[in-house]
Amino acid sequence: MKRLLSIIIAIMMFLISAITNATGDVTRDGKIDSRDIALIQKHIIYSVSLDNIQMKAADYNGDGCINSRDIARMQLKLLDLVSEPESSPTEPSTFSIHFIDVGQADAALVECDGHYMLIDGGNCGDSSLIFSVLKNEKVPVLDILIASHAHEDHVGGLSGALNYTTAKLTLCPVKSYDSDVFNDFSKYADKNGGGITVPKAGAEYMLGSAKLTILGLNLADDTNNTSIVLKITYGNTSFLFTGDAEREAEQALLDNGVDLSATVLKVGHHGADTSTTYPFLREIMPEYAVISVGEGNSYDHPTEATLSKLEDANVKLYRTDMQGNIYCTSDGHKVSFTVEKNKDADVYSKITPTLKPTAAPTPETTSPASNARDYVLNNSTKKFHYPSCSSAAKIKEENKGYFEGTRQELIDRGYSPCGICKP
Numbered sequence: 001m002k003r004l005l006s007i008i009i010a011i012m013m014f015l016i017s018a019i020t021n022a023t024g025d026v027t028r029d030g031k032i033d034s035r036d037i038a039l040i041q042k043h044i045i046y047s048v049s050l051d052n053i054q055m056k057a058a059d060y061n062g063d064g065c066i067n068s069r070d071i072a073r074m075q076l077k078l079l080d081l082v083s084e085p086e087s088s089p090t091e092p093s094t095f096s097i098h099f100i101d102v103g104q105a106d107a108a109l110v111e112c113d114g115h116y117m118l119i120d121g122g123n124c125g126d127s128s129l130i131f132s133v134l135k136n137e138k139v140p141v142l143d144i145l146i147a148s149h150a151h152e153d154h155v156g157g158l159s160g161a162l163n164y165t166t167a168k169l170t171l172c173p174v175k176s177y178d179s180d181v182f183n184d185f186s187k188y189a190d191k192n193g194g195g196i197t198v199p200k201a202g203a204e205y206m207l208g209s210a211k212l213t214i215l216g217l218n219l220a221d222d223t224n225n226t227s228i229v230l231k232i233t234y235g236n237t238s239f240l241f242t243g244d245a246e247r248e249a250e251q252a253l254l255d256n257g258v259d260l261s262a263t264v265l266k267v268g269h270h271g272a273d274t275s276t277t278y279p280f281l282r283e284i285m286p287e288y289a290v291i292s293v294g295e296g297n298s299y300d301h302p303t304e305a306t307l308s309k310l311e312d313a314n315v316k317l318y319r320t321d322m323q324g325n326i327y328c329t330s331d332g333h334k335v336s337f338t339v340e341k342n343k344d345a346d347v348y349s350k351i352t353p354t355l356k357p358t359a360a361p362t363p364e365t366t367s368p369a370s371n372a373r374d375y376v377l378n379n380s381t382k383k384f385h386y387p388s389c390s391s392a393a394k395i396k397e398e399n400k401g402y403f404e405g406t407r408q409e410l411i412d413r414g415y416s417p418c419g420i421c422k423p
């Protein structure tokens with residue numbers, strides 16, 4: 001029996017070394033760590049047939065002492081050793097992230113096994129876009145809605161989401177913040193999102209078979225540094241979202257020793273210099289990164305420094321300012337990306353700001369959903385308007401709503417058309 005065990009170990013060593021050699025791409029740094037081992041184990045499951053195992057057993061059995069029962073036992077032992085049920089998403093499992101092009105802002109819709117999570121919703125002007133995206137996706141309900149922090153470019157459009165559907169859980173690092181936009185979001189969260197919950201660092205939530213881990217939040221008085229930093233794990237792939245967290249928050253995460261490693265990094269603070277420090281990036285070691293940023297924005301995001309750090313680290317980069325909406329899928333082993341436009345854009349280059357120096361982001365004109373007919377509602381007067389209507393802009397935030405659908409549907413719901421824009 002002892003000899004049998006040593007034969008099994010020899011076979012395992014042989015297989016692992018052969019497979020490691022054959023899959024040089026598994027290790028990105030030339031060293032094998034636990035992540036690589038997990039990948040190798042998967043390779044063994046998928047690429048080594050039982051016949052091969054039997055053949056290798058015969059190779060190692062110089063004296064002919066192994067009988068068929070031993071081989072059957074070895075097969076069981078090997079299968080037992082290589083199977084790793086926890087990180088093997090079962091079929092038919094799906095996982096995708098849509099990085100929504102909201103200009104100089106953030107919004108991402110995550111789907112796993114028919115469960116949905118929205119991370120940020122862009123600016124107030126993106127409300128109808130967010131509404132359309134959820135509608136096009138036929139999102140039945142948001143399992144989780146996250147406002148990474150209280151700034152308008154993250155919470156502004158969340159009212160559009162909570163106007164379309166409800167959220168079972170709404171996470172935000174603060175429950176109050178001194179701005180009309182936040183108050184509006186907070187009201188919608190109370191009405192349709194179960195109220196704001198401030199999560200604890202280390203908290204875990206499931207989204208289908210994907211796991212959401214809150215890595216940190218509320219690390220300082222500075223609003224950007226309150227950002228919820230989270231990791232989504234799906235099989236052997238993972239996705240790190242850092243909101244607008246800056247270097248102080250990055251350092252605190254490093255000090256806390258949390259596992260930052262991720263396949264995909266949603267680059268912090270729209271690619272600003274204040275984030276993505278070298279030590280932080282080194283811990284993450286992402287293969288891919290996404291920057292959500294407005295074309296020709298007045299903040300000069302993303303900065304040359306951030307772009308060159310990502311390029312130096314061999315990170316494959318995607319940018320919403322150049323490529324519009326960005327779609328990422330994962331099969332639990334590897335991720336793939338598609339973009340709305342400019343697949344081969346020179347993403348590491350600092351493009352010269354265009355001739356809209358301080359203009360507010362105009363996602364409506366860059367989004368594929370922009371042709372959708374949206375109406376703005378005044379829930380107090382029960383009038384509906386075209387979004388471009390001058391009186392729509394004057395509606396108090398607490399009375400304002402958004403609707404996509406036909407005019408008749410609104411009339412059926414008791415609304416009447418505005419006399420100015422005559423929708």
Ligand SMILES: [Zn+2]
Pocket residue numbers: 105106151153154244269270
């Ligand atoms: Zn921001």
Ligand SMILES: [Zn+2]
Pocket residue numbers: 149151223224244
């Ligand atoms: Zn911010």
